[in-house]
Amino acid sequence: MARWPGSPGALRRFAGRWLVAFLAVAALWVVIAPIYNRFMAWSADLAFAAVESPDVTRVEADGDRLWILRHIEGGEMKPFMSFDLYVYVGFIPLVALLLATPGLRRWARLRAILAGIALLAVLHIGFLVGAVRLLYVAYGLDAVSGAGSTVCQWAQVLLRVIWEGAALVIWAALALRAWRNDRSPAGWRATPARAAAT
Secondary structure, eight states, X not given: OXXXXXXXXXXXXHHHHHHHHHHHHHXXXXXXXXXXXXXXXXXXXXXXXXXXXXXXXXXXXXXXXXEEEEEOTXXXXXXXXXXXXXXXXXXXXXXXXXXXXXXXXXXXXXXHHHHHHHHHHHHHHHHHHHHHHHHHHHTTSSOOOHHHHHHHHHHHHHHHHHHHHHHHHHHHHHHHHHHHOSSOOTTXXXXXXXXXXX
């Protein structure tokens, strides 16, 4: 079976394509970020309403920040914390990786990018809800038992690991078919016949 990458040169070409794609997506992020941030605020607000009883959290987008507000006594909303756009750290690397991955036809690449963004958005919503709910526990706003406190501490670590590694895992899953494709693009994998000729 052919192995990826076919040669050090193929890996360099992939890295070069990824860098170009990364810079291009980073430039477009200026336009994409406010839209994505508003979508995250709307989606996370719905997610909080689904998991909280009573629903004490509201999420609002404000430029390049995402604000978390919490109901206090008397029904007043007070800012609890905010996130900057770094909370969406995996977006640019993931799209760049999918753009740079050889072996994907045009429509397959577009489907992979859309699926990747959708999966990452779900994880971003989960991270926002999980991170805020765990902070409520840490600040004593939600009561838990002694054992529950330990679980919450480990949950914070696990949540951080998932948040930081999500883009790579999603890319690997979506690019798997291209890696297994026997009709590999030139320079990506060396076929057995080509390898024997070299």
